[in-house]
Amino acid sequence: MPLTAMQVYKNLPKSHANCGDCGFPTCMAFAMQVAAKQKAITDCPHLSEESKGAMADASAPPMKLVRIGPPGEAGVEIGQETVMFRHEEKFRKPPALAVTIAASLSDEEALARLERINAAVFTRVGEEIGVRLAAVDLEGLSAGAAAARVKALAGKSRAPLVLMSASPAALAGAAKAVADRKPLIYRASGSDAEAVIGIAAENKCPLAVHADSLEALADLAKAAKDRGVEDILLSFDGRDTARSIREITRARRAALKKGFRALGYPAMVDVAVDDPLKETVLAGTFAAKYAGVILLNGLDGAELLPVLTTIQNIYTDPQVPNTVEAKLYEIGNVNENSPVMFTTNFSLTYFCVEGEVERSKMPSYVCVVDTEGLGVLNAYAGDKLSPEKVVKTLQAQKVADRVRHRKLIIPGLLPSFRAEIEDISEWKEVIIGPENASGIPAFLTANWK
Amino acid sequence: MQVADVTEKWTNRINTVTLGATREQGGTRGRTVTVGGETTLPFLTFEGEIPNRPAIAGLVADVVPDGWPDVLTAAVGDAIRSPAAWARRCVDDLGVDLICLKLLGADPSGRNLPPGECAKAVRAVLEAVDVPLIIWGCGDENKDNEVLPECSQAARGENCLLGSATEKNYRTMAAIGQADKHKLIGEAPVDINIAKQVNILLQDAGFDLNDVVMNQVTAALGYGFDYVYTIFERVRIAGLKGDRHMALPQIANVGWEAWKVKEALADEDVLPGWGKLKERGPRWEAATAAGYLQAGADIIVLAHPDAIKVTRESIGELMG
Numbered sequence: 049m050p051l052t053a054m055q056v057y058k059n060l061p062k063s064h065a066n067c068g069d070c071g072f073p074t075c076m077a078f079a080m081q082v083a084a085k086q087k088a089i090t091d092c093p094h095l096s097e098e099s100k101g102a103m104a105d106a107s108a109p110p111m112k113l114v115r116i117g118p119p120g121e122a123g124v125e126i127g128q129e130t131v132m133f134r135h136e137e138k139f140r141k142p143p144a145l146a147v148t149i150a151a152s153l154s155d156e157e158a159l160a161r162l163e164r165i166n167a168a169v170f171t172r173v174g175e176e177i178g179v180r181l182a183a184v185d186l187e188g189l190s191a192g193a194a195a196a197r198v199k200a201l202a203g204k205s206r207a208p209l210v211l212m213s214a215s216p217a218a219l220a221g222a223a224k225a226v227a228d229r230k231p232l233i234y235r236a237s238g239s240d241a242e243a244v245i246g247i248a249a250e251n252k253c254p255l256a257v258h259a260d261s262l263e264a265l266a267d268l269a270k271a272a273k274d275r276g277v278e279d280i281l282l283s284f285d286g287r288d289t290a291r292s293i294r295e296i297t298r299a300r301r302a303a304l305k306k307g308f309r310a311l312g313y314p315a316m317v318d319v320a321v322d323d324p325l326k327e328t329v330l331a332g333t334f335a336a337k338y339a340g341v342i343l344l345n346g347l348d349g350a351e352l353l354p355v356l357t358t359i360q361n362i363y364t365d366p367q368v369p370n371t372v373e374a375k376l377y378e379i380g381n382v383n384e385n386s387p388v389m390f391t392t393n394f395s396l397t398y399f400c401v402e403g404e405v406e407r408s409k410m411p412s413y414v415c416v417v418d419t420e421g422l423g424v425l426n427a428y429a430g431d432k433l434s435p436e437k438v439v440k441t442l443q444a445q446k447v448a449d450r451v452r453h454r455k456l457i458i459p460g461l462l463p464s465f466r467a468e469i470e471d472i473s474e475w476k477e478v479i480i481g482p483e484n485a486s487g488i489p490a491f492l493t494a495n496w497k
Numbered sequence: 498m499q500v501a502d503v504t505e506k507w508t509n510r511i512n513t514v515t516l517g518a519t520r521e522q523g524g525t526r527g528r529t530v531t532v533g534g535e536t537t538l539p540f541l542t543f544e545g546e547i548p549n550r551p552a553i554a555g556l557v558a559d560v561v562p563d564g565w566p567d568v569l570t571a572a573v574g575d576a577i578r579s580p581a582a583w584a585r586r587c588v589d590d591l592g593v594d595l596i597c598l599k600l601l602g603a604d605p606s607g608r609n610l611p612p613g614e615c616a617k618a619v620r621a622v623l624e625a626v627d628v629p630l631i632i633w634g635c636g637d638e639n640k641d642n643e644v645l646p647e648c649s650q651a652a653r654g655e656n657c658l659l660g661s662a663t664e665k666n667y668r669t670m671a672a673i674g675q676a677d678k679h680k681l682i683g684e685a686p687v688d689i690n691i692a693k694q695v696n697i698l699l700q701d702a703g704f705d706l707n708d709v710v711m712n713q714v715t716a717a718l719g720y721g722f723d724y725v726y727t728i729f730e731r732v733r734i735a736g737l738k739g740d741r742h743m744a745l746p747q748i749a750n751v752g753w754e755a756w757k758v759k760e761a762l763a764d765e766d767v768l769p770g771w772g773k774l775k776e777r778g779p780r781w782e783a784a785t786a787a788g789y790l791q792a793g794a795d796i797i798v799l800a801h802p803d804a805i806k807v808t809r810e811s812i813g814e815l816m817g
Contacts, residue, residue: 270498294541297541299500325776325807328784330811333811336791349768350776352772354780354783361718362788396716403720489604489606489607492606494605
């Protein structure tokens with residue numbers, strides 16, 4: 049829960065009121081900087097130890113950052129979310145997909161599946177996305193067999209492990225075997241909850257907790273924390289869709305808006321079902337609604353891509369405009385007679401233009417001008433788009449070398465650009481295009497001969 | 498331990514919109530469909546009510562859509578060649594709540610069919626099925642201004658949902674909606690301020706906002722989905738907090754948009770390792786729909802039979 053300036057102010061030492069040693073003229077000015085997260089409370093040189101303790105507790109993130117796996121690059125970090133809606137600020141830590149390795153598989157089959165998990169990494173719009181956890185199902189295995197299974201897999205896994213079993217003995221054996229890799233212990237629940245909490249505490253591993261009600265879940269999370277388990281996940285059953293969405297929402301609200309510590313942990317949602325289409329829908333649903341880890345069976349690109357793209361979209365920072373690289377794009381099989389048009393580097397504008405040019409089936413060059421991520425009208429209004437800039441960009445991208453004609457199609461929203469571009473460049477036939485990208489196919493059909 | 502009470506107090510109800518008219522109501526529909534009426538965010542029934550489940554509209558085009566991948570056209574089957582047969586397949590085999598007839602044939606860059614031909618398709622679908630109808634223009638402003646009045650008249654009294662009214666054509670749309678007793682889709686190009694403005698303009702033109710469904714221009718997953726998702730959420734929150742110009746049901750034309758993007762068009766030969774298009778395509782569409790349902794969509798337009806089936810099932814579970 050973010051501290052208000054008043055809460056900070058009350059904890060500042062009265063003995064040094066407005067001393068200015070922090071660099072600000074008054075304690076209130078400093079308190080406002082702390083509330084705005086521009087300064088740390090400890091930047092006050094006269095703060096009492098008692099106040100420090102009280103403030104550290106109050107200023108701790110309302111949802112804990114949870115780490116699965118070894119320290120460093122190989123680990124997975126989730127949690128530390130601060131808002132209910134992405135437009136309030138942004139969602140911070142994209143959920144990790146955990147793909148299951150069934151207990152019924154032979155050692156060889158399990159290894160083959162792990163290798164597929166290792167390979168399940170994709171590049172989409174310049175970003176690497178993929179499966180980030182390998183969930184080893186140990187159901188029905190003895191402690192020894194469970195330990196042997198995870199030991200065989202751990203050394204070969206790119207991703208940190210999740211150890212899954214209803215049997216505390218199997219979990220204990222497996223956890224001990226790979227404790228140094230900090231696997232997620234899945235999960236403390238029901239009558240064995242205490243034993244499983246003990247395993248996580250003993251091996252210093254992250255732990256998922258599950259209960260039939262949110263109240264019992266809070267009790268369990270607190271019990272785990274009291275035993276010294278630092279990294280905790282709240283586990284939900286995604287197949288019980290309606291109920292889980294409500295409970296996850298309530299848990300997150302309680303943590304973020306009421307500072308309710310016992311539920312201040314990320315959620316883990318099990319959506320594993322046999323039907324991949326159904327699983328895709330469930331995983332997408334919980335990617336939007338607050339999951340930190342999504343547990344699923346699917347390992348085919350046809351399922352992972354829509355889920356990973358949902359995560360990618362939902363966790364995009366809405367305050368930072370999405371841009372595409374400002375360069376010359378060839379759409380379709382272009383030749384020296386193909387149309388040339390320009391647009392902005394705001395990705396949504398560009399993708400609309402790209403999609404409509406594709407739909408027109410008329411191969412075209414699209415010159416993307418760097419407008420710092422603004423759309424056509426905003427860029428024009430904000431002086432990020434001018435005839436000179438368009439001409440410079442056309443020159444830099446050597447567009448004139450690619451086509452024989454000198455016809456340039458410009459956005460219909462900028463008709464005034466025509467005369468000036470014709471005046472100052474070799475593009476002597478400027479054609480005013482449609483105002484919306486959706487008009488491009490009709491426009492090209494009618495106007496490009 | 499007692500969990501902190503986090504129930505939100507919303508002050509306003511989202512408008513309730515009923516589509517379709519039975520014989521007693523001056524139409525020929527066998528049933529009507531009601532959407533909206535929520536007093537809470539999507540599926541959060543612990544703090545308000547959701548009297549109507551989100552509706553699924555089966556996407557039907559008056560001509561065979563150009564540029565759809567084979568995996569989609571094959572899944573629709575031979576019915577794709579006849580809007581009446583296609584609509585029947587959606588209703589009888591897939592159990593959609595309503596039909597969304599896209600007047601693709603009117604598109605000047607495509608078949609450029611005259612208004613009379615489009616109106617014929619409207620009549621054919623109305624005769625073939627008895628569910629309510631969404632009639633959606635081709636998207637070319639000038640052409641839609643010719644086509645929609647004639648199609649609206651062809652469906653007079655059927656209480657259809659006509660799309661779409663924009664900042665530019667809202668007067669025409671308000672007039673035909675009133676004249677022929679239809680509801681309207683108000684449309685803005687991924688811009689929450691224009692979305693509100695369109696509603697205000699419609700209201701100023703004398704059209705009742707209780708008869709309007711908002712369209713933010715749907716983006717497919719991966720292509721601006723994040724923007725539209727957030728607009729859906731912000732509109733819904735504003736509506737629940739009391740902004741009468743935002744308290745409207747929202748429609749997402751997922752089927753039409755999802756099948757335009759690379760991930761739903763290109764097979765493994767172009768995207769190695771990304772799985773078979775036959776499987777990836779419907780999942781792309783269904784995942785897009787799942788996202789919009791969480792953001793507050795009240796009507797989802799869908800194309801692929803598998804996406805329709807799984808979304809229908811999912812809505813059932815979400816309402817459970």
